[in-house]
Amino acid sequence: MNNATNNAIAGAAVVAAPGQPVQPAPYKKVDLKSDRPTWCPGCGDFTLLDLYFRLCERRQIPREKITTVSGIGCSSRFPYFVQAHGVHFIHGRAVALASGLSLSRPDLHVFVFSGDGDAFSIGGNHLEHAARKNIHMTLVVMDNYVYGLTKKQTSPTSPIGFKSKTDPTGAVDPPTNPMKKLIAAGATFVARTSHTNPQHALQMMERAMDHNGFSFIECLSECVEFYPGAFDAANPRKGGQFTIIEEKKNDGTPEDQKRHDPSDEAAAYKLATLPFPGVFGVFYQAKQPSKNDREQQLIDTARAAAGNAGPLASLQKTFARLK
């Protein structure tokens, strides 16, 4: 019997990479640079890319384990620009692919980079079920309130009145509220940030990465080409307001009463009802076993019940019953 079959998904660790350096030299973020980004100069997505580099560098995620997944959109070009394993998948389904990848490869921390159309329009359902099941991954939606790659159509987050090629007289449909959507879906980590505050954005990415289960970050990321100025109201340098959620410290002080408890779902939802620019930070976080954990439990139980039999013995037993 093979010990490795005790890992979620047998064999994930079977073939150790021979010759893999035990203690590879630390890498720098410039080492992660790959293709020159095809984004427009000034696009908010550049910040996210840089932050991802910084995150990897800071955490020294083993080079060969960095795995970046995306769908289709300007934002989803991300994997080409990271010198690491990556997938550029189809529109709207990055989270679905990442679900299979994460569950079959619990040794990875999969990062998904998506756009507002990719995630909330065509991909809206996959998001929700991955969140509900708490499949371990981090999803960053680079939300520019517009379809960038296809050149300015209305997106599910475009505000009413936004003039696009599919709403030449202004968008008429109330937009999706990503925070509400994800909290209601049962995501266990839900945060909001903006590319204009890289410090904050990086903090959110770090916390998301440390979270067990499905973590979600909406990061406002300006499309300078098709929706310039969209987020000025959230940008102090443009006269706007970037209000950071103050989280409860449980320090017994009276100020703490007013602070937000990220484990309070109803309170998180209430925060999400604030009008634009709203607040930034962790709206909701809950400690729950991830789907990956729960499936591992099923495996452990089943293997114990089977006396840890190997595949041949197990199948032979089944066939004996079918005679």
Next chain:
Amino acid sequence: MNNATNNAIAGAAVVAAPGQPVQPAPYKKVDLKSDRPTWCPGCGDFTLLDLYFRLCERRQIPREKITTVSGIGCSSRFPYFVQAHGVHFIHGRAVALASGLSLSRPDLHVFVFSGDGDAFSIGGNHLEHAARKNIHMTLVVMDNYVYGLTKKQTSPTSPIGFKSKTDPTGAVDPPTNPMKKLIAAGATFVARTSHTNPQHALQMMERAMDHNGFSFIECLSECVEFYPGAFDAANPRKGGQFTIIEEKKNDGTPEDQKRHDPSDEAAAYKLATLPFPGVFGVFYQAKQPSKNDREQQLIDTARAAAGNAGPLASLQKTFARLK
């Protein structure tokens, strides 16, 4: 120039049905019976069918305008059992079809009957966008917490521990909360009821029908074949509790303080966080123009700007610009 082009979707009223009786004789619910339902004896879906008959009878919806749309599932067999216009569509897409039907035929009040798998699993995204856009229709999800037609697989509403063919040792994933989902999506009418309280269920259907925009009802409907007893805890006759939401009357009394204001979104969400069996009634209702209204507005504006020109004149004008 044709006046009729002023209707949302030109021509919807152009060909009046010649010979259509101006004042047809009132019909009774038995007149609406069609195929004998293929449901198992005792299935909760029978109640819903009967209530729909009662609703039509009570409101005397013109016979030729009753339009019943469904996807695939036991519940979705509905249209065959109603002697009226109907569509039995594909799995998960009934709301998407109904969106096109409603928007192009604002003269109809489209009823969609769906199951928990049909609506929340494969169809989960269509629901949300129809809700967000507030497309005029009533969606009734006959929620039995299981896949009936395909014979007992886990559904998105199956509670943890429910033993099904796809979770033989009990479901492991936290279920979808339909109330949360729809409130967060921006639905303007969100209600919950059960087939075990037909009086209440009918009341919900009436209120949904009177609502302008997207109205949603989750109706618990027991699958006696694959999940008997699922809703006993909500059934007083089985020792359970059917708690009805008391709505604010704005009568200035102190009791009224404690009553639920259905226009308060955060309060509605809070109600939705109650554990099973939770409460029943209207969680949320908001007065908002429907997508149908908003599109009509666009039409009115565009037609006025075009001097109410007919199609030939309009197209000629465009072609003149293309010379």
Next chain:
Amino acid sequence: MSNTSNPNSGTAVVANAVPIKDAVIRIAGNSQDGIQTVGELLARYSGRSAQEVMSYMTIPATISGGPSIYQVRIGSDEVLSVGDEVDVLVAFYQHSYEQHIGVLRNGGVLIYDPDQVKPNLDDKRFACVGVPMTSLTIEAVGGKGRDKGKNMFLLGLIARMFDLDTVKLEAMLKDWGAKRDAGTMEATFNAFRAGYGFDIGRMGQNFRFIPNERRTGRPLVVMAGNQAMAYGLIAAGVRFGAAYPITPSSQIMEILRAELPKYGGMFLQAEDEIAAVCAAIGAGYGGRVAVTSTSGPGLSLKTEAIGWAVMAEIPLVVIDVQRGGPSTGLPTKMEQSDLNIAIFGGHGDCPRIVIAPRDVEDAFYSSIEAVDLARHYSSPVIILSDQAIGFRVEAFEEPDLDKIVREMPIDFTPRGADFKPYEDTPEGIPHHAPPGTPIANNNYPILTGLEHNEAGHPGEDPKFHSVMTAKRRRKLQKLAEKLPTPEVFGPAEGDTLLVSWGSSYGPAREAAEKSIAAGEPLSALCIRYLNPLPPGLDKIFDRFKRILVVENNDSGLYGFGQLAAILRSRYCNPRIGGINKADGLSFKVREILEAVHAQAR
């Protein structure tokens, strides 16, 4: 024949039993009567007795159940189809009798329940035996059980009639009842013994199967096609799958969901078919060969993602248990009409491997083969099974699991600095490096659905597209060269060659056998590899005046079924025609023979 023989004696005891090689028994009742249990026990018993067996059942239209049949064909020789006609018809109800008497062969035996059925006793074509199954069961079981147990009475009756080994059968009954309470099991045995004890001497005939001479001594296993497929995947080392329930494929996911944890694997019930195939692709990218199983509508939905797997060249096994189409169609009936979408169903030039098992045993081996092909060619492989194969039970030689069962560890071998995920090699086959694989020079691969250069990055040069398109096609052309040419059953040349695929294999092959026995020999050939096609078919076709493709699908706009159209396109052989049928039912041997003659006119 004695009424007093001890049903527990353990050996065949019925005197004067006529030796037979083949019997077709149809039990017609309601699905609630437990006829499926009887049928399955009979099938399993046959397997254990080294008889070949094939079964067929119908699924009632209403969810709560209703009229249903279970048909078993037991043979001492190869059983290729479930039988056009039946030798013994058991009718529980008047509707059972009326609907099914038409399939009883002249000289066959009708067993009816006189409590429920009034047959036309003037019809002397059949031996009509009234067995008051309802009342005798109630009597045997003791009032309160009503007629629950009627099925067990019938099993006993059949055991006597065909001189089955009751010790074996009772042991099987015990297994079957392992989780049932003692009272139920007592009733079960009482009913069974009452049935076995019932004197059917009036019909003048008992039977005994002569031993199967073809058997090699390996035991037979008895299972349905869906089971065979699920276990084949496990044997091949598949440890991840994802699907969404859909009839008639759900059983595959249900088995894998229950079984995989035992093997350290898991199966994901996804929110829809698109998510399922994407999750399987994710696991494929992670270094697995993963599976997604579905039926027609689900395959339509998976089209886009399968296209990505073709483009990105990711291993993936897609099982389509075909049912009647298009759209929701006939969810519980068989059809072979998804060949077009399997081969052509993707935008762009989108070559993928398509294979079809011809029976339950082949379902087991095909799923293993599919895994190997997917892995070796780094390509999606679609397996076209169908409702008939998926649901019917067959006995086949227990596979040599020692040789077959394998693990499929992820290959993390570090790659050199010259590693390119899409290198344009003569074979055209990529060997992907999953995440976790170190790459020298840190030159990591991107897998993508955009047209790409050898490094997996989108290039501006339009030449890439020509090169990569040719590479993806060439990969399958190379595979085609290695495929075995199918064998011809019957004369190597002649008037007519019957070409089958998937579940039309059995009846087509049996039609050839019958025609040979009748001295008007037809030949038969089954194509298991549908895309790419195996080599050598042209030479075989050249030796026949007519090539008739037998397939359960429509004859199409221009008169040809789906495989026939593809063969015509490839070989431009105008002698290729078809025998087609779209009524949701497998071919009867007779239908094929009649069509051959009708087309000869």
Next chain:
Amino acid sequence: MSNTSNPNSGTAVVANAVPIKDAVIRIAGNSQDGIQTVGELLARYSGRSAQEVMSYMTIPATISGGPSIYQVRIGSDEVLSVGDEVDVLVAFYQHSYEQHIGVLRNGGVLIYDPDQVKPNLDDKRFACVGVPMTSLTIEAVGGKGRDKGKNMFLLGLIARMFDLDTVKLEAMLKDWGAKRDAGTMEATFNAFRAGYGFDIGRMGQNFRFIPNERRTGRPLVVMAGNQAMAYGLIAAGVRFGAAYPITPSSQIMEILRAELPKYGGMFLQAEDEIAAVCAAIGAGYGGRVAVTSTSGPGLSLKTEAIGWAVMAEIPLVVIDVQRGGPSTGLPTKMEQSDLNIAIFGGHGDCPRIVIAPRDVEDAFYSSIEAVDLARHYSSPVIILSDQAIGFRVEAFEEPDLDKIVREMPIDFTPRGADFKPYEDTPEGIPHHAPPGTPIANNNYPILTGLEHNEAGHPGEDPKFHSVMTAKRRRKLQKLAEKLPTPEVFGPAEGDTLLVSWGSSYGPAREAAEKSIAAGEPLSALCIRYLNPLPPGLDKIFDRFKRILVVENNDSGLYGFGQLAAILRSRYCNPRIGGINKADGLSFKVREILEAVHAQAR
């Protein structure tokens, strides 16, 4: 040729201009330079001058823009392709020069900006004219504008070179600038006039198009294929559509979203392609003929719902503006590789109508025809356009809108007691009663994707499936009988027939013309109706030694492109072969001629 001629004089003024019938101009720069504006203005000008015109542009790979070209071919005769070689190449940058000098014909004119480009002046094949466009524009516009306006300088330059009517051109510029501020427009005119005033006498040649003799006097309209299609739908009475953005089809939805309200209609941007087709089906059920437009990946996603429309027999128009596939493929490049999925892309036997326009003008008429076919046959109709047709601009005779434009009111005519939605008539065509239609006896129809009886209810009898499958197929077979046999261009019999479809029509036809002119005549034929195929092709094919199907797709596993494979299947004519190419670019006439000769070997 004088430097002082007044650019405002309103008539052609350039002396000694050489009369020409055809010119191909390629402007190569960056997309940010506004070269598309110049190209489109030139195209529109040509249309207004009763010249034929065709344009072609490339889309830069980076989102912010980058190298890009715009090519215009202007002709006094029919313009069938955008031209293999160019007569005039304008190069703004060194990279423009280097990448495109290869397509300049011997004897052609290179206009380059010496501020940016250092050409090889030793290459005497071309007349090289340095025009300091950057500096002259800055000079003309006045410092601050940098070189914005360079495109307008170029327009002026070209106007002088081809002796265009500047009054007309300046009027067009005014239209174009209607919403721009006065300062910008002043700069625009300054740059334009500076360009017109620039002395290019050194190159020794100015040109003037000779009047188009084929013109009937009807004015020409100038538009891109996507526009033509959108306006065709409006003309045909379509008042509802739904789509999801995707390149290169988005423009169709954008136009309809903006325009339909004017006509009392609406267009829905759905959450994805599946929702879009379902919404269109909903409107179809409501009594409309609705449209959904998409490109390859979207068509893959719509497969299941289209199957429902086939089964339920609902009118539906699906537009697929093809791009390079499979998967995300080449989103901004052309290809003709979605024929297979259009015809075969649905599970089950799923017949639907597929047509393909051959050029921009035909895109207008095809969309009208699709609406009529969808309505008449109560069937989905897929229109296969492609990126080349969708994006390129052509001039064509203004359609006779008086005769064409129609309303399409919903038919609420009450139905009799005998009304059956799926009556099995000889023609097989249903006439659905949308909601709102009273039915005598209140016997209301259900539309369904389950196999059904004539009333639309699921039946148990397997015969329904045979009957209904045949009915759905027969409907298309009847349509096929009525389709016109395509006309052969060139000799009615001979060595080689070039068969084209969609956008390979132009180059194939021009290849035939050239070969005839060269005395080695090839014939050409274009198939617009791809499923079902029109009658009479077999007879035509019989008259040629070789039938070569010219299509922009891969030659496939067995050596044949997608249409070629279908024709071979239907006619079993081994002389059917193909000329294929998968590089994302339209055929050059030369490529076709070379392939014909190469295959002749």
